[in-house]
Amino acid sequence: MIIAEEVKNESQKREFLEFPVRLYHHDTNYVRPLDKDIEEIFNPEKNKFFKNGECARFLFKNKEKETVGKVAVFVNNLYKQQQPTGGIGFFDCINDQQTADFIFNYCKKWLQERGMEAMDGSINFGERDKFWGVLIDGFAQPLYGMNYNFPYYKDLFENYGFKVYFEQLCFSRPIFADVSRVFTVMHAKHSRNPDLTAKPMKKNNLKKFAQDFTEIYNKAWAAHGEGKHITESKVLRMFKKMKPILNDHISWFVYEKEKPIAMWMNLPDLNQWFKYLNGKFGLFEKLKFLWVKKFKKNEKMVGLVFGVIPEWQKKGIEGYMIWEGTQHLRKHTDFKVTEMQWIGDFNPKMIKIAENLDTTVTRKLATYRYLFDRNKEFERHPTL
CATH class of the missing domain: 3.40.630.30 (Gcn5-related N-acetyltransferase (GNAT))
Structure with a gap:
């Protein structure tokens, strides 16, 4: 049995920040984000996107009341898509598909109640320059503001039914x-x-x-x-x-x-x-x-x-x-090294410039999308 708790009080806010630290305790590549960078995203006085949207955070606990997952789910009315699309982000979960499915289903229901027809993840309740995408290749120390996760997250998303809306390519080269x-x-x-x-x-x-x-x-x-x-x-x-x-x-x-x-x-x-x-x-x-x-x-x-x-x-x-x-x-x-913040695979002009620099792709992230109507045709991000 899994129980969802909305993050409201200070204790829950601390747990939202501390759960990933315990989860990645033995992963030497993990770099803990600054607490203030996370908390400012969920502060209506700091994040302008609350003016045109709604956001909530949840912790998920097992019967022993141990945290097994967390997520933020949000509606951003400035995020224009073919169908009304909400977002999920700051997703962390133990390596258990049943637990992940429970979290994804919970987010789906929350978004459907607000008129959404799809959800993207794992993305930010803000601009694309921070905390955007699921790491699927190149599990090295993350850049500042970049999501980092275990390799099994890819399976958690894709086994649920998420599909890649676009890939985010990071190019690097020695100076x-x-x-x-x-x-x-x-x-x-x-x-x-x-x-x-x-x-x-x-x-x-x-x-x-x-x-x-x-x-x-x-x-x-x-x-x-x-x-x-x-x-x-x-x-x-x-x-x-x-x-x-x-x-x-x-x-x-x-x-x-x-x-x-x-x-x-x-x-x-x-x-x-x-x-x-x-x-x-x-x-x-x-x-x-x-x-x-x-x-x-x-x-x-x-x-x-x-x-x-x-x-x-x-x-x-x-x-x-x-x-x-x-x-x-x-x-x-x-x-000694330069790495480009991610370039979407929908932007071939910028990818060409990166390739001309004799760079190599050192990591990939994916922006996943899940259509609530499973019979609707899935379309990837249009090419620029």
């Missing part, structure tokens, strides 16, 4: 590996153009780079499916929040006569430091973080955003930018 000849040729070509310049993003001029980021982002992605504009004020707030961990050598912009035309945004992988904090970020942990950050080299950087405005796409400007940035960061940083 000092040879850069593709395609990029060096394009760099040589564009270097002869006196109107073009490449500049690293600097922490002392965030307002300018926020403006440039916004212009490139909106031109490059606004027309994509499920895309949307971003405001300069939002970008500036984001940059200011990231300022303590920004590195002046690893994010690059390209300009044509001072007009921003391309960007390549990277950050240090915070999990290289946060793995020492056991999920906490109080005063003691903040001091410890500063000590670790100062004395332990971070050798992995993470590619967050790559964009080229439409007028400069398919002209090789990315080769110019990447080789300019790579030559510089090799001299001025300790990074």
Whole structure:
């Protein structure tokens, strides 16, 4: 017998955070997320998605009152799909299909009561840049904000009837590996153009780079499916929040006569430091973080955003930018590996760029979908 408890009080909230720690106790690749990063997602005052949605968390316990699973289930009215689709996330479960089926059925009923016709998982009640997808290949230490799970989760989802809506591919390469000849040729070509310049993003001029980021982002992605504009004020707030961990050598912009035309945004992988904090970020942990950050080299950087405005796409400007940035960061940083945050298999253009960098796919996640009407034809995410 399994009993569901909605997470309401402080004790239940702690158990929601601590259950995965016990579950992954012997897994050396597991990195506990910061508690505050999880809790902010479920705080209506912190998470804007509560304005257009509803979310609940549940613990699942056996007859001995031991936790055997947990999940968040939510409706996000901004998540536009062909059929009304809800989400489940922060799913953790013992290796038992019956227990997982109970959890999935519970979520299905909760979502059906709110008019949903399908559910996606394991996803976030928020943006796709964090806690999105089920890890299905490449069970290495996760990047900051990336889901991590046991290999058996794939079977739990697929045995229930979930199908892959899209795969999320993470590409990696050594910093000092040879850069593709395609990029060096394009760099040589564009270097002869006196109107073009490449500049690293600097922490002392965030307002300018926020403006440039916004212009490139909106031109490059606004027309994509499920895309949307971003405001300069939002970008500036984001940059200011990231300022303590920004590195002046690893994010690059390209300009044509001072007009921003391309960007390549990277950050240090915070999990290289946060793995020492056991999920906490109080005063003691903040001091410890500063000590670790100062004395332990971070050798992995993470590619967050790559964009080229439409007028400069398919002209090789990315080769110019990447080789300019790579030559510089090799001299001025300790990074040895770069890994791109996931690229959806529905985005062949970005996958091609990643492949041209001579990268390899080092991990895969899957966004699963389950249609409540089992007779309805399943369709994967449309190609961009």
